[in-house]
Amino acid sequence: MSDAVMHGHEHHDHHPTGWKRWLFTTNHKDIGTLYLTLALVMFFVGGAMAMVIRLELMHPGLQYVDPQFFNSMATLHALVMIFGVVMPGTVGFANWLIPMMIGAPDMALPRLNNWSFWILPFAFSLLLLTLFLPGGGPAGGWTLYPPLMLQTGAAMPFVIFAIHFMGASSIMGSINIIATIFNMRAPGMTFMRLPLFVWTWLITSFLLIATIPVLAGAVTMLLTDKYFGTSFFNAAGGGDPVLFQHVFWFFGHPEVYILILPSFGIVSQILPTFSRKPLFGYESMVYATASIAFLSFFVWAHHKFTVGMPLAGELFFMYATMSIAVPTGVKVFNWIATMWRGSLTFETPMLFAIAFVVLFTIGGFSGLMLGITPADFQYHDTYFVVAHFHYVLVTGAVFGMLGGVYYWLPKWTGHMYDETLGKWHFWLSAISVNVLFFPQHFLGLAGMPRRIPDYALQFAEWNFISSIGGFVFGLSQLLFLYIIVKCIRAGAKASDQVWDGAHGLEWTLPSPPPYHSFVSPPMVTDATAHS
Amino acid sequence: MSTSSSGYYLPEPSHWPITGSIGLFSVFAGAAMWLNQVGVGPMVLGFGLAVFIYMLFGWFGTVIRESEGGIFNRQVDVSFRWGMFWFIFSEVMFFAGFFGALFYARVLSVPWLGGAGGELSTHEFLWPAFSPSWPMNVIPKPEDFTVYKEVIPAWGVPAVNTIILLSSGGTVTLAHWALKKNQRRALCWWLFATLTLGFLFVGIQASEYAHAYEELGLTLNSGIYGTTFFMLTGFHGLHVTIGATMLTVIWARALSGHFKPDHHFGFEAVAWYWHFVDVVWLGLFVFVYWL
Amino acid sequence: MGHSNTRCRLLGTTAAVVFLWPQIAAADYALNMTRGVTELSREFYDLHMLIFYICCAIAAVVFGVMFWSIFNHRKSRGAVAAQFHHSTRAELIWTIIPIIILVGMAVPATKALVKMESTGDADMTIKVTGHQWKWRYDYVEPGFGFFSALAADSNEARALRSGKDPGAVDNYLLNVDHPLVVPVGKKIRFLTTANDVVHAWWVPALGWKRDAIPGYINESWARVDEPGIYRGQCAELCGKDHGFMPVVLKAVPEDEYFAWVEEMVVAQADASAGADRDWTREELMAKGEQVYTAFCAACHQPNGLGIPPAFPALAGGAIATGPVDQHLDRVINGKPGTAMAAFGGQLNDVDLAAVVTYERNAFGNSAGDVLQPAAVKAARK
C-alpha cells in the first residue's frame, strides 16, 4: 500500500501561498495554527479588559470608568476569555495533535475544519463591535440573566447572534474531532491505546455537541422575549426568569469541564514525559474523565443555590456536585503517582504542569466548598467565587495550555524555545497569579460582592494587592509573546524526539512534521502507543 | 481522475467556507440591524442570504461532483456518517432545550404562580387573581398580553398532520428500499411523494397559524402557552421546511441519475434527518397538543 | 548553599502561614467570613470552617507527597525512574476515602439546609422588594413600608471622579437613608421579590443571601440575637448601580421596635394625606425635587441630562416637554423592555403629580403646567 492520501487534483502539494493559504486551507496544522493564533490575540484582548477591571478596582472610589462600562468590560472579558481564548486554544491543540497522535493524515472533514475556524473572527467582530454601538456593549454579565439582559440596548441582537455563530463553530469543530477519532485511527490504535489528550478531547466534543445547542436555545429565547413578545422569562405571562438560569447552566456547567478537560489531557501527556515514567492508572484516568463529564449534566443548579429552589432540589444538586470531587481526585492522585519515584526534570512544560496540579486542586477545593449549599448562601456572588473560577480557569485551563505550548512548540515549529526565558515566564506568572487571585478568597469571605466597580473601605488593601498582582501577571504574558516569536524566528533546531522521555506517535514524525502527518498509517502496538 | 480505493480523500484548499462565513456574518449583522430599526438591515440580510445560498450550492455541488466522481472511499463515507449523526444529535439537544422550557413552565412555574409547592406567598402577594391551568387560559397579568379564546385541539388538524408526517416517514423508507434494489422509477416516485407530504404538512401548519392568529387570538404574545406553542411548533416547522428542501434536492439528483445501490450517503443523510423531524413531531403532538 | 538558604526560608514561611492560619483567620474580619448573629449564620460558619480545615488537611497530604517526590525523585539527584503504572489497590483506596470524607461533610450540610428551609411559625413577616437600585421594605402586619437607598454622602462620593475621598464618608457605600429595623429575638420571615430585574438581598451577619426574582417570592428566615447594625449589599448583578444598593439592618430590643413602628405608621398616614386637595405649584416643585432625587436621578441624572443614549435626557426631552398625559403615562407604566420601570406601583398620587410637574418645569423645561394628584388618580383608571 503506497499512498494513503488522495488529492482532488493530480498536482500534489500545490497550494496557495500568502494570505490565501490561510484563508482557504484545509490542512489540520494550518488550521491549528490559526486557532492558536486567534486564542493568543484574544488573550490579550480579554486580558486588556481584565486590566481595566483591575485598574478601576485598585482603589476605592470611581476613578477611570463609569459603572455601565465596567460591567460591559467584565461581561466581554469573560466571553472573550472563554469563547475566544480557552475554547479556540484547545481546539488548536486538538487540530495540531489529534491526527499526529492517532496516526492519521489529517482531520476527517478538512473543509468543515476550515469553516469551524473561519467563523470565529467574524463572530468576534460581531461581539466586539458592540462596544462602539450607542448604549455600549453588553453589561449583564457573561451569564446573560434576564430580565437585566433584556434591558440591553442596540448591542442585544449582536451579542446573541455572535453566540449563535460561535456555537456553530464549536459544534462543527467537535463533530470533526469525533469523526476523526472514531474513523481515522491508524491500524492497531485501539481506544484503550489513545493518548489521554485524545481521550479528553473525545469526551469534550461530546459535551460540546450536547450543550452548545442548549445555549443556542437559551439565547434564542432571550431574543424572542425581547423582540417578539414571548414570555419565557416573564412572570406576568406565566414564565420565569429562573428558567433561563436553568437552561443556561445546563450548558454552563458542562462548559467549565469543556474548558478544563483538554488541559487535563495536556498535563497527562507532560507529566509522564518529564517523570520518565508511564502515566499511572491510564484506564482509571479515562473512566474518571468520562465520569466527570457524565456527572457534569446533573449539577447545574449549584450556580443558583440562592435562587430559592425546593429543598429536595438543593439537596440533590449539592450531593451531585460533591460527588465530582471523587473522579477529579482520582485524576489528581494519578498525576502524583506518575511523578512518584520517577526521574524528574523541570523544563518549562513540567513546571507549568506541576503548577497546574497544585493550583487547579486549590481551585477544586474552593469549588467543593461552593458546592456545599448552606455555605454557598454566604459565598455566592462574592469574590470567593471569582477566586475559585480563576484558579481553575487561569492556573488550570490556561496554565495547562501554556505548558502544552512549551511542550509541543519545538515539534510544531522545528525550533527550541529559550529555556531560560521560559523559566522566567513561568516563575513570574506563577507568583504573580497567586498575588492576583489568592487575596480574592479573603475579599469574598469578608463580604465583597462580585461585579461591582467600587467597594467599601475594608476591602481596599486586598484589592490593591490583587491589582498589583494582576498587572505583573499581565506584563509577564508579554514575555510569553516574545518567547514564541523568538522561537519561531531564531530558535535552535529541535530534534524529532525533542524530550528524551516523550512517547507517542507525534514524536516519531520530523520536527516540524510534514504537510500530511501520516501519509501511510503507522502500525500501532502496545509499545508504540501512549506512554 | 485517478482513484485509488484505499486513499482517504483530502480536499484541496477551498474558498467555500470563508464565503459561507461572509454570508452568515451578513445575515446576522443584517438581522441585528433590522431589529435595531436600521434601514439597511433587510438589505444586508438579503445579501447575506444570497451569499449563503450561493455557498451551499457551490460547496454541496463540489461534494456531489466528488462523490459522483467516485473518489470517496468507504472511510470517507464513514466520516460523513459520523458527521451527520452528531449533527442530528446537536439538533436533538436544541429541541431538548425548548422541551425543557415547556416542561418547566407546565410542571413548575405556572403552578408556582398559582401558589403550589410552598409558593403560597407568590400567589397571595403578587398574583391573587391567577389560577393555574394548562392550556393557561388565564394569564397572570392579562392586560399586557393577547388573551386567546381557544387553543388548537389535538384531534383535528394536528392529528391529520401527524398522519401526513408519519406516512412521509414510510414513503422515504420505501424510496430507500427502491434505491437499494436499483429501481430508479420507484425511487423517484416515492421521493416525490415524501417531499409532497412534507410541503403539505408545512402548508397545513401555516394555515393553522393563520387560524390561530386571526380567529383564536392565540399568538406568540399569549403568555407562556402561546410562547411555547409557537416556538416549539415553529422551530419544528422550520426544520420540516429545511428537510423538505433537502428532499427536493435529493429528488432532483435521483432524477438525474445520482446514487448507487451501495453508495448513496447523500440520500441516507436526508432520510435520517427526515426521521428526526418526524420523531420531534411525535413529541410535539403528545406534549404540545394532546396532553 | 545560597540555594538551600532560600529554600529554608521559604519552608519556614510556609510552615508559619499554615500553623498560624487559625489565628490569622479568626483575627480579622477582612480575612474570613463573619460568624454572624443568628443561629443559622453560626451553623453555616462552622460548616464553612469544617470543610475548610478538611480541604487544608487533604491539601497537606496531597501536596506533601508531591513535593516529597519533587525533591527526592529528581533526576539531578540521580533518581532512576520506576516503571510501575497502576495499582488497583491504591486506586480503590483513593476512591473510597474521598467518598467517606464527602459523606462526612454532607451530613452537617444537610442538617443546616433543612433548618434554613423551615420558615414556618414566624413571629412577623417583612416583604423585601428589589428595585433598580434601592430596596423596599413592607411590614406586612402593621401594614407600612418604605424605600431604602444609598445614603446621600456615599452617593455623592461614588460619582466618577467625584474628587471626594471615600475614606471621609461614614460607612462608604454601606449606609442607607432608611435602615430596616427589626426586633431582636423574634423569628422573622423574609419574603424577597423584585420589581424589575433579579437582585439578591444579603446581610452576611444573618448567614444567607436570597435572590429577589421579579414575579416570584422566596421565603427565608432569621432570628437576630444581638442588637446592632448589620450591613450588607445587593448580591446579584442588577445593572449599572448594582454596587450601590446596600442593605442596612438595625436590630433593636422589642420595645424600641414597637415605638419605631408606631412612629412609622403615623408618618405613613401623613405622607398619603393631601391626595384630595389641590397643591400649589411651589409645593409640587419642592416635593417633586425630592421624589426626583430619590427615584429618577440615578438614571436621568440630577441635572436631567441623563446618560444618553442608554438613559435619555429629560431636559428638553420629547416627552417631558410634550403632552402631560403621555408624560404621566410613561412614568406610571414605564416602558417595557427598557430600564424605565413602571412607577405607578411605587409612588402615590401626590408623588407622581409632584415629580411630573417637577420634570416639566425644571432643567430649563418650561411646560408651565401643574399636574394635580386628583388628575393622577383619574389617569390611573
Ligand code: HEA
Ligand atoms: C475550568 C473551569 C471550572 C472547573 C474545573 C470547576 C470545578 C468545580 N466547580 Fe466551579 N466554577 C467555574 C469554573 C470551574 N469550576 C466558573 C467559571 C464558575 C463561575 C461562573 C459564574 O458565575 O460566572 C464556577 C462556579 C462554581 C460554583 C457556583 C458558585 C456560586 O456562584 O455560588 C460552584 C458551586 O458548587 C462550583 C463548584 C465546582 C466544583 C465542585 C468543581 C469540581 O469539579 C472540583 C473538583 C476538584 C477537587 C475537589 C480537587 C481535587 C480533588 C481531590 C484532591 C480529591 C479529594 C478531595 C476531597 C474529598 C474534597 N463552581
Ligand code: HEA
Ligand atoms: C478563561 C477565562 C478567564 C481568564 C483567563 C481570566 C483572566 C483574568 N481575569 Fe477574569 N473572569 C472570567 C474568566 C477569565 N478571567 C469570568 C468567566 C469572569 C466572570 C465575569 C462575569 O462576572 O460575568 C471573570 C471576571 C473577572 C473579575 C471580576 C469582575 C467582577 O466581578 O466585577 C476580575 C477582577 O479582578 C477578573 C480578573 C482577571 C485577570 C486580572 C485575569 C488575568 O489572568 C488576565 C491576564 C492577561 C493579560 C493581562 C493579557 C496580556 C497582557 C497585556 C494585554 C499587556 C498589557 C498589560 C498591562 C498593561 C499590565 N476577571
Ligand code: CUA
Ligand atoms: Cu440590586 Cu444588584
Ligand SMILES: [Cu+2]
Ligand atoms: Cu458549575
